[in-house]
Amino acid sequence: MLVSLYINVVWLLAGFLNGVTSFGGNLFAVPLMTLVMDTKEAIVFSCLVGTGITVTIAAVYHGKLPKLEFALAFFSNLAGIPLGMAALKMASVSSILIGSGLILLCFLIWQAVAGRMHRAFMVPVWSIVPAALLAGVLLGSTGMGGPVLAMYAVLRGWSKEATISVLNTMAALSMLVLVFLQWRGGLYTPSILHNAAWALPCTVIGVLASLPVIRRINPVIFRRLLLGMLAFSTVMLFVKGWQA
Helix, strand or coil, X not given: CHHHHHHHHHHHHHHHHHHHHCCCHHHHHHHHXXXXXXXXXXXXXXXXXXXXXXXXXXHHCHHHCCHHHHHHHHHHHHHHHHHHXXXXXXXXXXXXXXXXXXXXXXXXXXXXXXXXXXXXXXXXXXXXXXXXXXXXXXXXXXXXXXXXXXXXXXXXXXXXXXXXXXXXXXXXXXXXXXXXXXXXXXXXCHHHHHHHHXXXXXXXXXXXXXXXXXXXXCHHHHHHHHHHHHHHHHHHHHHHHHHC
C-alpha cells in the first residue's frame, strides 16, 4: 500500500514538474522509482507512465509547433529508439545506473552554461537530426531523452511555447512507439500494468495542476529547487551504480 502511494505521489510531482519546466518528469521520477523497483523495471515502467505526461502537455500546446524542425526531429528520434532498446537488454544494471547518472550530470552542467552558450552562437537547423537520434537512443535505453532536445532548443533560441510544444509532442509520439515496442517485446509484467493504471491518472492531474501555477511561481526559485532535486538524483544514481 505504501509503495503504491509512493509511486503515485512521485508521478503526480513528475507531471507537475514537467508541466512547469517543459520536460524533466522522467528525469525526476526514474531515480526515485529505482528505490522501489528493479532498475530495468523502473525504466520500462517510467516509459509507460511518462507517456501520460507528454500526451497531455502536447495536447495543450499543439498550436505552437514549428513543423519543419519537428518533422526532422521525429523521424531521427524514431531511428534511435531501437538502438536504445537493444542497449537496455544487453547492458548491466551498474552501467545503466551510472549512464543515467551521467545524463543527469551533463544536464546539470548544461543548465549552468546554457545561458552563455545560446548568446554566443546558434546551431543550424540540420543539427536537430543527430540531436534527435541521440535523444532516441537515450529514450530507448534509459527513458530520458529530453535533455538533448532541450539543449538544442536553447541553442536554436526557441520560445518557451515552441520548446514546450516540440519537446512534449516529440516525446509523446516517440514514447507511444516505444510503449508499443516494449509491449511486443514482453517487457510489461502484471505488476507494471497494475501500478501504471493508478500512476497514469496521477501524471495527468499533476500536469493540469501546473498550468495555473506557471504564470505565478517565481521561475528563479523554482529552477533552483528543481536543479537541487536533480542533483540529489544524480548522486543517488552514481552511488547505486557503484554498489550494484
